Each structure stands twice: as C-alpha cells, then as structure tokens.
Amino acid sequence: MDKDDVLVPPDTRAALDALSLLSKKWDPVVLVVLLESGPLRFSELERTIPGISPNMLTQTLESLSEHGLVGRSVLSESPLRVTYELTDAGYEMQPVFDSLSLWGNEHIDSVQPTVVLADRDRRLVDLYSGWLRDRFEVIEVRDREQLQRRLHENPDVVVFDTDLWADEPAIFDEHCPGPTRRIALVSDRPEPSLCDWPVDDILRKLLSKDVLITAVVRQVERIGQTPADRDREAIESKLSLLESEHSKLILEDDPRVENAHARLRELESKSVRES
Template sequence: MIRHDDALSPDDHVALDVLSLLSKKWHPVVIVVLTRHGPMGFNDLLEAIPDVSGKVLTDSLEALSDAGLVERHVVSESPLRVEYELTNAGDDMRPIFTSLTTWGRRHLGSATPTVLVADADRRLTELYGDWIADRYAVLRAHDGDELETHLAGDVDVVLLDDGVPGVDTGAILEAVGETARTILLVGDRPGVDLLELGCDDVLRKPIVRETVLETIDGQLDRRGGTADQRERAALAAKLSFLETIYPPERLARADAYLRAEDRLTELEG
C-alpha cells in the first residue's frame, strides 16, 4: 500500500502549493488584471473586477501580498493614494497563465474561432483584443516565445505586427500559413517586398475596430477553399493594398510587383 506522503515528491508539493494559491476565487483574477494593466489603485481594481466586493478584494490583496506576489505603494500622502502592482515573483507567473490558456484551447475545445494578436506593445494587444473579444476567443503574444507557445495550440487567425521582438516575420507567416489565416500589420510606408511574404492580408496601422473585424471575418469565411483560391485572394489583397500607397509608375518599376501581377493573372486564367 502506498502511503499518501510517499506518493508525492517535493516538486509535487511545490506545484500543489501553487495550485492551492491560485485556487482561491479572486487571487488569479487580481494577478491577471495587474499583469494586463500594470500598477492600479484600489478603486481601479474594483472597477476592473466588477463582481468582487471591497472586503473580498482587500482580503485577496493582503493574501497575495503575504505570498510575495503583490506589493502596495503609497503614491501620494495628501490625499492618500496607493497603488498595487505585481512583484517580480508575481510577474513571473505570466508563463503559467499562458500555458493554461494554451492547454485549455487544445483540450477543452471551443466552437468559437481563436484569434492570436501579436504585437510588442501590450496596450495595442489589449485594445485589439477588447475590440474582438465579443466575437472570438483571444490570445495575446508580445515576443517570440509567447507567440511560439500559443501557436502550439489551435489558432484560426493570427493578427501579427511586423516587428514583434524575436520573430522572423517571413518564417512565422510561412509556418503558420499551414494551419491558420494570417493578417500582417505594417507601418506607414511598407516596402513592395511585402508581396513576397506569405500572409493572407495586410492592414496599415493605425487600424480601427470595424476594419479588424471585417478582415478577420473575411479570412474565416474563406476557409475551406483551394490553395490556388487562397493564393489568388492573398495576392489580390496585397496588390490592392500597395496600390493605395504608391503611384502606378513607382510600382511599374518594382520587380516584385510585376511578378505578383503576372502570378495573379496566371491564377485567374
């Protein structure tokens, strides 16, 4: 007969202690909110977590402070104003929540399409995510490691900024194209060589909610088409995009543009 104590290793006990800490109803919510928004005042936290009472939030903050995950800072003495933020230990829990999200997408299943928003600027991933959260399941990535972790699960559309740290945009688009639709976000004056990138569509920043939703919906609607149909739609979208930026005479001198036009004509023939 195996004794209970003998069945668990020291590492098992550590993992179970972490799960016990996160099993409290509001503890993980507070950590996630502070992870997303950074330092926040008490009333800001109450507003961000509308279902929690003031007493329960106070108790949760005290417990997380005792655990070394949250710290309290006095910002102003008169009037008194305090903020709460994650300690280094609390911030180190980001990968835990990322892994839980990936596991849940892979094993719990969902009929809702999943959109991965990748941008180095957390404010933008929050903004874009808020725009589409009522229609899609949203994942966020801010560097190459987070992007790779999320792509290990099931993703339907990737909204990728051309400039995420640690990411080879061309290589990622090539790899992701096998399993998901890809929308590339570019800056003010993208080069004509974007025609050679394996994305399904391109959006020029800054973007607005209606454009994001329309573009994602369009990519999802085209799932199930043939490879040639997908290539034709992608080429047409990228050519049209460049034609709104550069004059015809400039494009007529670009080899990449001419090759893309020839290929589109071939696909439409």
Template sequence: MTDFHARETPVVPDSLLDSVSLLSKKWHPAVIRCLSVDDGMGFSDLERRLDGVSAKVLTDALDELQEYEIIERREISQSPLRVNYTLTERGEELDAVIESLADWGETHLAEPETEQVVLVADDNKRVNTMHTAWLEDDYTVRTATDGEETLRSLDTDVDVVVLDRRMPGLSGDEVLDWIRSQRYDIRVVVVTSEDVDLELLDMGFDEYLTKPVRQDELRSVVADLFERRAYDAQLQEYLGLRSKLGLLRAEYPDETLETHELYQRLRDRLADLEPTEETFDEIDSEILERVSTGTPQ
C-alpha cells in the same frame, strides 16, 4: 394471468409508424416549416426557398400533404393561374411537433461549435489590450508581446494572427516567415505604423493594416479571414495576392511597379490564379471589393 389485450397491444403502434413515414420524407417537414413562417406561398416561392428541390418532387410533396389535409391549396386568380399554399389547423399542430424535433436535434445531435482562436501579437501593451477587447466577444483571444512569445503561443488551434510587424527580438516579418515555413493553415493580418514599402512583395500575409487601426477595420478583416479559411488553398492565395498588389498600387506609381521584377512575377502569378466565373460567385462580395483596393471597408 397475463392480460390478453396488453399482450396483443403492439409496442410500436401503426399511427407512430405512419407519422414517422410522413416526416421521414426529406421535403415534407421543410414545406411545413416554410409555410409556418410565410403563410400563403406559391409554388415558385416554395421552389426558390427550398434550395435543391426539383419541380416534380415538390409537386409530389404538395399533393401528399394535401391528401393528409396538412396543407390547403387556394386559387388566387385563374388568368393567369396563381395558387397559394397554407397550413391547415392539422398542419399547424404538426409544425409544432417538427419544431420540437428541430430543437431536440439542435441540443443533442448538432456538432459543437468549433472554437475560433485569434492570436494578437503586439509589443505595445495598450494596443494589445485594445485589439483584444475589440475581438474577445466573438473569438477566443490569445496575446503575445514579442516575437518569441508569439511563437510559443502558436499551435494548430490558432486560426488568425493579428501580427505587429516590428516587435523586439524576432520581428513580425520573421514570425510570419516561420508560420509559412511550418505550413500552418493560419491567416495573418500584418499591422504596422510604418509606411507601405516594396518589401511587402516578399511577405506572405493575407491582409495588411496601417496603425492606428479602427475597431471596425480590425473586426471586418478578422471576420473576412475566418470566412476565407473555408476557401481552397488556391483561392486563398489569389485573395491574399490580390490584396497585396492592390495595396502597393495605391501607394506607388505604375512606372515604379512596372520596373520591379518581383512585382511583375506576382502579377503573372495572380493572372494564373484567376478564378472561374463560377468560383467568383462563391466569394463574398465585400471581401472581393476590399481585396480589389487593398483597403478595409
């Protein structure tokens, strides 16, 4: 005989539906998480922390959370009126549930991290080994010791190439020309012991380092190039060109550059690519500072 009460018990109880309804509102869990980290936040503090929330939506969220006694509103002063919001004991219990949900999502729903691949190409095995050691904690590093091996090691998985300019067989200059001819979305930092020369105007590198390279220089430049991969093609061209012209201005007097036709064309191109003020705000300030001078920070 079937138990009547077991048959009548809902599979999904109302209490669960109510809880899901509360947590499914976008800003409710966010407010609770904020208050769990910084207990005692004002309205403007929450508004700044919760990027994208409108004043009305935040007001409604705070009102509903107070109704459920999840948060508490306290007046700090009346003139001017200042209030703080804190979690109640009930709110702290709910925050533990939200944290568990976040951990579960991180484990089971988050996109796997994309492998970041750097190709270090240098015919000096000691330099190759040293540069690899500096980068391998943060990136997957491939190595090559000449131009032909560099081409064999290149594919669409490679994000950044640390490229020695002078290698046996195919030179770094020729490898760089090939990379650009294939239209790979690869950022290239050229590394060389040679003096800076005006031939650089014809080269499509993103950054340029002179040997001996310091560890902090190389790590900083490679990290910047990974960040710049997220920018659109026009902004990447602008930053690479700005770095190149800054490098040459540091090495050559103005009168030499002003009479160089290609330099003048590239300077005009730089002016055409000048980002808007809004786009400038999106560029990391350290990257912008470095490409202004052509030297790593």
C-alpha cells in the same frame, strides 16, 4: 429495429424522412450554398465548397435531384455549359434552415474561432482584444517567442505586427500552420517587400474597430478555401494596399510587384480554363 418499424404519427414520419436527407454530409451544404448564391455551374460549386471531391459532388447533386430539390439546366450544347439551381421545393427549405439556426444558437454551445493577437504595444493589444472578444477566443501575445509557441497550437487566425516577428517572412511561413489564416499589421508606409509575406491580408496600423473586425470575420469565413482562391485573394490584398500608397510608375519597376501580377494572371487564366 429499422426506423420504419417505429410507431409514430404520419406528420412525424415525414419529419424523420426530411431529417434523414439533411443528415447526409454534403446534401445540406449544397442546399445552403444554392440558397445563398442562386444557380451555379459545377466548377463554381466545387470552388465554393472546399473539401468535396468531384465524384462526391456529382453523387450529391444526383441525390438532391432525385428528391426533387435541385434542377439541372443546359445553357449551351457546344461547349456544354450546365447550371444547377434549386427547385421550388428546394427554395422552400429556407425556413427549415432558418429554424435550425435559431434552435442551434439557443441550445448548442458553438466553439468560438481562436484568434492570436500579437503586438509589442500592450495598449494596442488590449484595445484590439476588447473589440474581438465578443466574437472570438482571443489569445494575446507580446513577443516573438510567445507568438511562435502559439502558432504551433494551430489557431484559426493570427493577427500580428510584422516588426514583432523580426525575421524573414519565409521563417514565419515555416512556423505558421498552413490552415491558419494570417493578417499582417504594418506601422510604416507599406513597401513592395510586403509581397514576400505569406499572409492572407495586410492592414495598416492604427486600425479602426470596424476594419479589424471585418478583416478577421472575412478570414474566418474563408477557412477551408481552395489554395488557388486563397492565393489569388492574398495577392489582390497586397497589391491593393501597395497601389493605394505608391504611384503606378514606382510599382512597375519593382520585380516583386511584377511577380505578384504574373502569379495573379496565372491564377485567373487557370480559373477561366476550369470554368
């Protein structure tokens, strides 16, 4: 039996039609992104929604346009620059998503992201774990063997003291799954050798509660990020920490820092060409 044959009141029929639209995989995602960000170009939408192909994004925008939820504006003809923005009807979806969020938080058991927390110092592990447990499923680790084993379980985020690993950064990269977001902790003054660590962020111990929670939340929010954006943000994080600890003159003489700057310029140039 087709759903159109079901006998329901007109108001309920309209609700079923709206839910049918939102049941498509990418339509609600594009709506939420445009609600949060405002008008975006096609390339900006691609970067903001990891996993969607150009063809699927085109189809999704056409579908939303046909339903009167998204409009297309031409900013310039040569070169052609187009932005996509919600119509008035599209912006009126905001309370719908707000209501669904409230209902989901009350009635759907959400899976907490998994964070592996690795440090030899038991006191720090206990402290940091206590800060994170309200938001995440925390797995405590106190030696390298445990860390290696836990990495193979594909956690969402790993927060680890580089001294605990006590091996080459490249070996860590071999054991840590690609999608796992990585936050390295360093006890001493950071040196340019930190550029070699395949991590998304580097923090100095001892940490404050706000700094740790903000860093982990940031990485969870960026799960599924495009490789180029992830690489760029990781480099910026490392350079920012080094520049806060060393003079520009010292850093300019280090080839690892120069390689990081060169890679950053390459990524930024590529992003400009694609936009």
